[in-house]
Amino acid sequence: MLRSIAHIQLRWVIALVLALPLLAQADDQLASWNDGPSRQAIEQFVETVTTEGSKDYVPVAQRIAVFDNDGTLWSEQPMYFQLLFALSEVKRLAPEHPEWKTEQPFKAVLENDQKTLATTGMDGLMKIVGATHTGVSVDAFRENAQRWLATAKHPKNDKPFTEMVFQPMLELLNYLRANGFKTYIVSGGEVEFMRVFAEEVYGIPPEQVIGTTFSTQFQDKDGKYSILREPKLALNDDGPGKPVSIQSIIGRRPILAFGNSDGDLQMLQWTTAGEGKRFAGIVHHTDAKREWAYDRDSHIGRLDKALDAAKANNWTVVDMAKEWKVVYPFELNQP
């Protein structure tokens, strides 16, 4: 009898020891967030909307959370990563385009002439994006993006771009999903480019990635089908384009939105103007040491009007330097 009790107790002890790491994990799903105001606001919001019987309870089906990508889920300096991809593609495709040797903006790209490139402005940019993102099938484009993402390294820290995602935001995505949220990307980035890595890196499936979209055509060549990308925008998913794409594609208003720049202002406004409890968050790039520090005067990811709106409306502004224990996942493995 005694032996039997001892046996049972031993089993309990073993079970407890085995369970401890799991318990710790469950307890700290936001492990990379300091116990600051942002973490507290997030946890309080999630508890409020998921507590059955509470007046602010939100059914699972309506727990839609939308995230900008550039500057919100991964870095965006010294320029949008997708633009680095486009510049790299110009070089890869140059042998097929001898005319680019003398034609701007391609000449400037091939000669690494940043000064001239800058003078070509939005027109030049659209030519580069058009030449590298369209005129091919969706499948072919995704292969190009995949190849680049698998091999290219960030100019500053020599890491693959898919490792320059924000660890605290990965934890936030998981935490929200564990609480019944459906997590979406709503980004100015091109939709098929993001779909290449969003599922593996963020756990966000293709059908929950919304982004700037090119027009496409269904092609039937003697029973061989493909979808051809055309050099014409179907959806410019930036600024007021974000609530528009949210409505047309998701069809209901999110209850949580996270951005980092003025391009996210209307998405944050639209989200918080709904009835009931809502959450608006802004990633504030305050960390010149581990990431970058920029806001009101930046050409990339300018945060000015949205920062004023955040203050006026009591939105959550995440001070990256103070509130994040680590920025990137690879810091977790450092001594």
Added chain:
Amino acid sequence: MLRSIAHIQLRWVIALVLALPLLAQADDQLASWNDGPSRQAIEQFVETVTTEGSKDYVPVAQRIAVFDNDGTLWSEQPMYFQLLFALSEVKRLAPEHPEWKTEQPFKAVLENDQKTLATTGMDGLMKIVGATHTGVSVDAFRENAQRWLATAKHPKNDKPFTEMVFQPMLELLNYLRANGFKTYIVSGGEVEFMRVFAEEVYGIPPEQVIGTTFSTQFQDKDGKYSILREPKLALNDDGPGKPVSIQSIIGRRPILAFGNSDGDLQMLQWTTAGEGKRFAGIVHHTDAKREWAYDRDSHIGRLDKALDAAKANNWTVVDMAKEWKVVYPFELNQP
């Protein structure tokens, strides 16, 4: 002891009796389908792609199923139900538009002059749809659609339109979802009109409804936000527009598609041209008694090229008259 055994046995008998309806239900999720070739093809396909270890196994994340709506999930005679809504809206809005008394095609609608209405053709149709579907916020439009759906009755059988959905297709949607499929509508119908009833009637949430879409604008009137519908198509979700919208919104190729007309041909082609096991189904309207009988010569839901393609490619063609025990849910309650 004996009494105890008897007691246990009685409990078992009671448990079994209580479980019987559940077992029967589990066993016959497709209860309204006769054991014909279509049901067999559906069940065989689902078993094949969901059997782990089988070479044709498809992971849950990739089990995308797409369904046309008009003529596939609900009836579409004597004309698309959404068009009946538009005509009804012209009458409701007429007091605000005195000019319609003399202006075509509105005059013809108000005078129930079908002959003149028909002569106004596609131009007239677009004017009617524009006047009744745009120029209002998304919220206001949805209220209009909701009001009509809650009160209008079908001219033939006096049933609400949301009861004229196909019982066997409702069962198929549930059966697929129970097997890990994500079910989508991909329809020429207008997306917000369908979203008003798709979740309640089909169990398909707004974010899984894809349809013809009007351009919208985000409006900010002194901090009051709305999304305004404009009289301009952003997406014509018919024919080759279907694979286009599937790629741009879902971002991966379905493994099962169901349609009923030539407008679904490209969606069926695109679905079945993917690698691995695929399923293409067509609802063939063969039932003049319980529903309608039409195919190659119909102005609405013409099924001609897609019927040839089905024969050539061995797609599943559902003979409604022979393979469906009931057509509508309300038949289940009849003696």
